[in-house]
Amino acid sequence: MFSDKLRIFSGSSNPALAQKIAGDLGLTLGAIKMSRFKSGEIYVHYEETIRNCDVFLVQSFSHPINEHFVELLVMIDAAKRASAKTINIIMPYYGYARQERKAAPREPISAKMVADVLTTVGANRVITIDLHAPAIQGFFNIPVDHMTALDLLSDYLKSKNIENPVVVSPDAGRASTAEKLANNLDTSFAIMIKKRPAHNESSITHVIGDVEGQTAIIIEDLIDTGSTIVNVVESLKERGAKEVYVCATHPLFSGNAIERLNHPHIKEIIVTDTISLPEEHPEKFTVLSVAPLLAEATRIIIEGGSISTLFKTNGGV
Numbered sequence: 001m002f003s004d005k006l007r008i009f010s011g012s013s014n015p016a017l018a019q020k021i022a023g024d025l026g027l028t029l030g031a032i033k034m035s036r037f038k039s040g041e042i043y044v045h046y047e048e049t050i051r052n053c054d055v056f057l058v059q060s061f062s063h064p065i066n067e068h069f070v071e072l073l074v075m076i077d078a079a080k081r082a083s084a085k086t087i088n089i090i091m092p093y094y095g096y097a098r099q100e101r102k103a104a105p106r107e108p109i110s111a112k113m114v115a116d117v118l119t120t121v122g123a124n125r126v127i128t129i130d131l132h133a134p135a136i137q138g139f140f141n142i143p144v145d146h147m148t149a150l151d152l153l154s155d156y157l158k159s160k161n162i163e164n165p166v167v168v169s170p171d172a173g174r175a176s177t178a179e180k181l182a183n184n185l186d187t188s189f190a191i192m193i194k195k196r197p198a199h200n201e202s203s204i205t206h207v208i209g210d211v212e213g214q215t216a217i218i219i220e221d222l223i224d225t226g227s228t229i230v231n232v233v234e235s236l237k238e239r240g241a242k243e244v245y246v247c248a249t250h251p252l253f254s255g256n257a258i259e260r261l262n263h264p265h266i267k268e269i270i271v272t273d274t275i276s277l278p279e280e281h282p283e284k285f286t287v288l289s290v291a292p293l294l295a296e297a298t299r300i301i302i303e304g305g306s307i308s309t310l311f312k313t314n315g316g317v
């Protein structure tokens with residue numbers, strides 16, 4: 001299907017996803033050796049030639065994010081020094097995306113810093129899914145293919161035949177995504193208004209829209225500690241919602257998030273495999289694979305075509 005100049009390599013963050021992407025393309029993962037010195041320094045060695053090859057590196061910024069970030073930088077540098085033709089980063093989850101602007105004096109814009117570092121080290125292209133802030137694409141001076149898992153989530157929810165659904169945005173920032181999902185499901189949507197006293201803390205102050213007697217579908221780009229989602233779920237139940245489904249692209253699940261989300265008022269939690277989940281997790285967690293989407297994007301990049309053809313509506317993100 002492809003020339004022998006295409007190579008796909010996996011970092012240590014999500015090798016299962018990388019294996020699925022390669023398999024969907026009819027390829028095997030490239031041979032790469034990664035190890036650590038006693039001091040913790042990262043060592044990378046490509047164990048096959050990549051000279052004049054289009055190299056795709058699969059690495060998600062999951063926990064431990066800084067370890068995976070530096071590992072990716074070393075992989076890029078090694079590929080550049082091995083004379084790779086192009087170095088393409090498949091980064092399903094873009095870390096530091098929640099630090100995309102200055103909300104207070106003397107704060108960093110870490111999402112821009114990450115973009116600068118990736119570009120400086122030698123990345124030629126980035127493929128990512130559901131950025132926390134779509135404007136992050138503009139932080140790069142190289143092509144960024146911003147994919148979305150919205151169609152994947154929509155198709156799954158349609159198959160559930162949920163009775164009296166209402167899509168709920170947990171904050172104003174997700175309203176656009178909630179509206180798209182509501183349109184895909186041909187239903188109404190509501191918006192929660194919340195305040196954040198500190199990082200990973202929130203409280204619901206108002207709900208715009210009717211949820212009483214309906215099945216709520218919460219849509220988020222990521223779930224970190226799960227505290228915000230639980231607050232939203234409990235607020236919805238207080239306002240008369242029947243069952244609650246939770247959808248998110250990126251399951252960060254920091255700390256005891258999985259235990260927290262195994263909540264009696266949550267019917268099902270639907271996420272994707274942009275971040276690797278522990279094999280042992282409650283039955284109410286459903287994991288959808290983004291591998292076919294990323295594999296098809298890779299094919300289009302190599303063979304030519306339009307990424308927007310991968311999305312049913314809205315031309316992608």
